[in-house]
Amino acid sequence: MEFGAIALAIMAAFTGAALYINIVEHPARRVFLDADMLAQWQRSYPRARRMQEYLVMAGFFFGMVGLLWTGKGLYLTGSLFTCAIWVVTRKWIMPLNTTLMATNAEDADAGIRALLEKWNILHVVRTGLGFLAVLSFFAAL
Template sequence: MLAGHLALIVAALFTGAAVYINVAEQPARLLLDDHALLREWKPSYKRGLAMQAPLAVAGFVLGVIAWWQSNEWSWLAGAVLLLANWPYTLLGVMPTNNRLMATDPNAADLDIRGLVVKWGGLHAVRSALGALATVAFLWAASV
């Protein structure tokens, strides 16, 4: 089942990137002063978006193909969990992203630091969705 194995790989890549952001990048970023923190967050966010958005879609498509080929519900569950990052990001995370992106780094202050901290918590949900999708795909691959 090539599609299923590829879905698992894609979900693991998505999850690894998301967890890296939460456990390495975000804590390091928070050690910076307010101005540097926002200067670092902006390009980092753009790179993460460019990598993770296509991974979520590719994992969803591959998971649906694996479900269609096998009729194993856990492939579909993993696919839906991975794709859930899109509406969650658009509805839950984007208001914070938009405020951070609209702020001039020279105007960053404690309020902006608070938004970056909030963003880290919101991003942790993306890590959890990716991890749950990976577990669902592992489950599907083992039955």
């Protein structure tokens, strides 16, 4: 079994989902008033979080199994990019998520909109790391 191909497929799914959020979902939110923008994000976030965290964990796992199975260093590189997604999320995105989830949508203002824009920029970083993991896993194959 080619574990690297599984890691590639999983991280391609993650990257596609992350890219969708960056180029479709978040830009669509921008047309809303502040309260509605936050309310839509709050409804979307829990489902997206679960989906993406499982994809990242599985991508890392199968990348490491691919490394052990084949000894190709690019699987380690891809796994490290995958791990970096987790680091960026825990260090910079989760504090924003906590603030955004704790804010009552009716209390949203321009400051909340600015936090959502900052969240999107950090999400672009996650998307880029996912893309680098995909490239690494693809090159290892």
